[in-house]
Amino acid sequence: MNAGLRKLLGTDTLLPYWLLLPTLAFIGVFFLTPLVKAIILAFRSDSGTLTLEYFRRMVADTRFLDALKYTFLLAITIVPIQVVTALAMALLVNTGFKGSRFFLYLFALPLGISDLAAGLIWLSVFTQHGFLNSVLYHLGVIQRPIYFISYQNIGLTFLAVVVAEHWRATAIVMVILVAGLQMISKDYLEAAEVLGARGWKKIWYVILPLLKPSLQSALIIRTIFALQTFAVVLALAGDIIPVLAGEAYFWHFLYHNSHIASAYAVLLMAISIAMTWGYLRFLRSRMEVIRG
């Protein structure tokens, strides 16, 4: 290879950029372009005029308010419960009791389970012929099956979705927290013990503050994904419970209107950004309160 070419390709200064190029190109084509296109689709009609028509129709749709309501409700209900559960599991496993590694892997199993599969799994539990009804029957609690999933019992249906999502996605948060816990140097914990903080005190005063960055990331990530809940709801509750992502899907696929679908997608994005920003501000000010 002649010196000139080698210099161009191999200099340490340029090499990293060459290695990054494919990734950057891919992201450019598959993230940035669709992002721009989505915004265009949402705001621009086929004839080329800028319009808010699609947003208007989106908002005017009968299912819109419900979709908004349920999406938010899901995120707000699921995420805190999940974080607490995941924290409990992470702390338990972190004590390092005999066999903790095995249980760690076990707890992480749901990571590999698709939201569609999770929905179907819990369908087998909640459906009128499902396991929950069978157990309740055999325990003598009921004579006839309860319709957990139906228009009449929308509250119960919602609960079923919450249970299913909680089961599926807690592992995601747990793994983040476990990694964060492992990064906490044992020295801090031992120093705390020596200074008299044991058990719950140690958790509250030493571990949790040190875990803050992981908790923060976990909260943000989990919330963003929770806002996008889609297949679990569809598999478990069909279209009884509208959600924003689901509406986007229906508008594109069933009603063949990519414009309104894009409007939903843009709305989702805006909400995600807003909530992330909100989290960061909220958590940052909390941190300052604790430090000061």
Next chain:
Amino acid sequence: MAAEIKLEKVRKTFGKVVAVKDMDLLVEPGEFLVLLGPSGCGKTTTLRCIAGLERVDHGRVYIGGRDVTELPPSKRGIAMVFQSYAVFPHMTVAQNIGFGLRMRHAPKDEIKKAVLEVAKLLQIDELLDRYPSQLSGGQRQRVAVARAIVMRPEVLLMDEPLSNLDALLRLQMRAELKRLHREVGTTTVYVTHDQIEALSLGDRIAVMREGEIVQLDTPNEVYDKPANVFVGGFIGTPPMNFLRAEVRKADGSVYLAVGDFSVEVHGEWQEKLEGMVGKKVILGIRAENIEVRPTPEGGALPARVVVSEPLGAQQLLTVQVGGDVLKVATSPDLSIRPGQTIGLVLTKEKIRLFDEATQEALKLD
């Protein structure tokens, strides 16, 4: 196979930090040169510039007369021993040692022979089929050295190879390395922050500080005639002692005033210091050149004992003279207690003088 190394105005910057400042250095063929200095002085960076693992921002590097500045490490005729040994975990000892020869496409039986030979030289021939994870730190270090020597390089570079070993092993390996150098004779550049290693191993020592060489001399010269206060205080166990003094004249002869006391000056200095009456200087003297007397009589410098450390073969005393702290040694049999005032007699010939302002040594010539 020993080549000369020449660095010409080599400069290496990392962001805002200048790690190596326009350095000129000439290493003779077959010489064992030690780059010595505290952390961050640029010694490792200099070594890596010679190796080609860092590109110099300015200046040129020559090995064996060739300009290697633009060449990658593989083409410079060097071999390197890393501080962490960098022994490949996924290869056996034999494969590790033979790696470089395999890269050269040497015939298999030649490689085998060379590997065995070098392994015997470093006494690891029993371990050839083991994996690094099965070896102790000392053994892995030998593998790293073997892997470098087997290449018969023109230049051997070592980056603090002994610093991760425990004290006893370090002592042994030091002697080993010296023996190896005698037998193999490659030009070696050795980086360390341990001045004992430097004094023991080097043909010459380059004492570095903040990217520059402050003194380049044989161990004896660096020890005995440090170029400045920094070198004097860095080399030697315990390091050189320093007293603040002023040049004064009385009765026709020049002497040094340390506080209220006078210290005699060696004949040769009389002339030199004539023109410097009133100058503030720093007096440097090593512990072994200070005689400890139980009491400060007979013109001995009074010193108050602060700490006494029994070190087996001698007693190390930390004493205070005026505002300065000194370390002196005496026989362990003398009973000396903290708070006691003893007397110090300085050997005239071994007194070194430094300019207080510049910290540089005052030279006789």
Next chain:
Amino acid sequence: MSFPYLLRRTLLYMAVFSFAIWVLIPIVLIGISAFTPKNEVYAWPRPIIPSHFSLETMSFFLHSYGVVRSLLNSVWVALLTLAFTLAIGAPAGYAVARFRFRGREGFRLGILITRMFPTALLAVPLAVMYLKWGLYDTLIGVALIHTAMALPFAVIITTGIFMGVPKDLEEAAMTLGCSRFGAFARVALPLALPGLAAAAMFTFVISWNEVFAASILTVNNRTLPAHILTTIQASPLYFRFAGGFFMILPALFFMFFIRRYLFHMWGGATAER
């Protein structure tokens, strides 16, 4: 062994076992459902354990129109995704791990941000764009968007993996006669292989499980999740249960192998600085 200690230990184990059961039971249940004979699925009252296990449901599922094809499609898409993602992402991970270059932190931040894009935001416009490019309803098209979704993970994971391989091993190889690439291939790559294999399996699972984009971007060439989703309203219960069971199989299989790297991946992804 003091009493409070024993008490705490017992509570600990009770908690752990409770969680374990909570995680496992639904998986066991879908397994049971998938092997329950068709008629018993709709029976009431329903025994928890069916009278006998049968392969009818599975067989019905597999023989249903389009299922085997969608299965094969899923495998193919997942493999393509795996290949693309690693080929594109691993070099980037290596670059971030090894080099200090201007824009490094910006790049890492950018990667993190892409993780937060809603899938809908990507899939809906891409469906329109694919029509123009002739990629609509193709497996490659799905693989490409899956690659885009998996790429951020891959970059983050491979960065962690390569950071775990000490830099001086490659430097030592370079002083012994290797070119930069040679040092990478002979030293870094073999040592990174287990981690890369885990990343590959993780990518496979991501692609296998993906529902939304696959459903939007295909009509005839569906992947398994897309197929199940689009037929979900019309299909009988036992079909859905069998489908669900099939979907989780590879995940359960692979999770066993990649367990050691779980923390590099998810955890390291966010705890990175």
